[in-house]
Amino acid sequence: DGGITQSPKYLFRKEGQNVTLSCEQNLNHDAMYWYRQDPGQGLRLIYYSQIVNDFQKGDIAEGYSVSREKKESFPLTVTSAQKNPTAFYLCASKSGGRYTDTQYFGPGTRLTVL
Amino acid sequence: AQTVTQSQPEMSVQEAETVTLSCTYDTSESDYYLFWYKQPPSRQMILVIRQEAYKQQNATENRFSVNFQKAAKSFSLKISDSQLGDAAMYFCAYRSGGGSEKLVFGKGTKLTVNP
Numbered sequence: 513d514g515g516i517t518q519s520p521k522y523l524f525r526k527e528g529q530n531v532t533l534s535c536e537q538n539l540n541h542d543a544m545y546w547y548r549q550d551p552g553q554g555l556r557l558i559y560y561s562q563i564v565n566d567f568q569k570g571d572i573a574e575g576y577s578v579s580r581e582k583k584e585s586f587p588l589t590v591t592s593a594q595k596n597p598t599a600f601y602l603c604a605s606k607s608g609g610r611y612t613d614t615q616y617f618g619p620g621t622r623l624t625v626l
Numbered sequence: 627a628q629t630v631t632q633s634q635p636e637m638s639v640q641e642a643e644t645v646t647l648s649c650t651y652d653t654s655e656s657d658y659y660l661f662w663y664k665q666p667p668s669r670q671m672i673l674v675i676r677q678e679a680y681k682q683q684n685a686t687e688n689r690f691s692v693n694f695q696k697a698a699k700s701f702s703l704k705i706s707d708s709q710l711g712d713a714a715m716y717f718c719a720y721r722s723g724g725g726s727e728k729l730v731f732g733k734g735t736k737l738t739v740n741p
Contacts, residue, residue: 543727552731554630554670554717562727570728602671613659613678613721615729617671 515539516604516618523623525590525597533588533621535603544586545604545615548572555602559584590623600626628653630720632732639708640740646693647703647735649718656680657723658693660701665715665734674716676700679723705737713739 516537525531535544541564549554558571561580575594580586586605590597600622603614629652639645651660662674677685677694684692689709693702705712717731 520712545727545729552733554719554733556727556731557728560727568727600669604671611725614661614673614676616673617663619668619670 516605516616518601518602518618518621520621521619523621525623525625527625528569528592529589530589530591531602531623533590533603533623535586535588535617535618536584537586537603537605539616540583541604541605541607541616542583543606543615544580545606546570546576546578546586546588547602547604549600549602549620557599558588597623601625628655628658628720628722628730630698630718630730630732632718632735634735635733636736636738637738638740639705641708641710643708644706645708645737647705647716647718647737649703649732651700651701651718651720651730653698653699653720653722655722655724659723660692661719661721661729662690662692662701662703663717663719664712665717665730666711666713671717673704694732708724708739712738713737714736 538592545560546558559578561567577589603618606615658679664672685709689706692723715734
């Protein structure tokens with residue numbers, strides 16, 4: 513089945529620890545995205561990548577890092593510098609090109625800092 | 627910067643009835659795309675419907691249709707023959723047509739469907 517997978521579904525972190533959230537897609541999509549969702553809020557863009565080995569900051573990149581070594585994978589690391597990391601994290605992807613405009617989302621990871 | 631406003635934090639509808647969710651946006655661009663996403667309790671975001679700003683015809687997908695008023699910068703979602711499975715958070719989103727990769731989301735409307 514083609515789709516986007518995120519793991520783990522739930523993640524607990526102690527303060528001061530870095531954690532990495534996984535996002536994999538087998539849709540052969542060029543672009544991938546990370547969003548953060550807080551209660552009562554819409555999604556906010558953390559980072560995105562349009563091609564392998566390239567990525568750009570979104571609106572709330574501070575305290576996060578990413579890599580894009582493979583087309584299928586776009587892991588997000590939440591560092592200890594992120595002051596309030598407890599949130600729901602969603603990964604998305606879309607095929608390349610100007611008119612392929614629709615992003616498709618994975619099932620998300622719930623991160624809780626203890 | 628573009629903004630998206632959903633003025634109804636919560637809405638409810640009786641099963642089989644019709645409901646309309648409101649969305650307004652602010653932009654100075656003429657080329658853009660608009661989307662409605664559904665987020666059920668599973669929390670996965672599911673695309674409901676999309677609209678290109680250059681198209682005057684309102685998009686439809688089965689029981690879902692939009693009323694796109696470009697001059698008024700309004701993009702409402704109409705759900706006909708509401709079903710229990712339609713209960714979810716609904717998010718309106720904007721994407722610039724100028725090559726920006728960013729989706730700008732509203733804060734969402736929680737839809738309850740009463741049997």
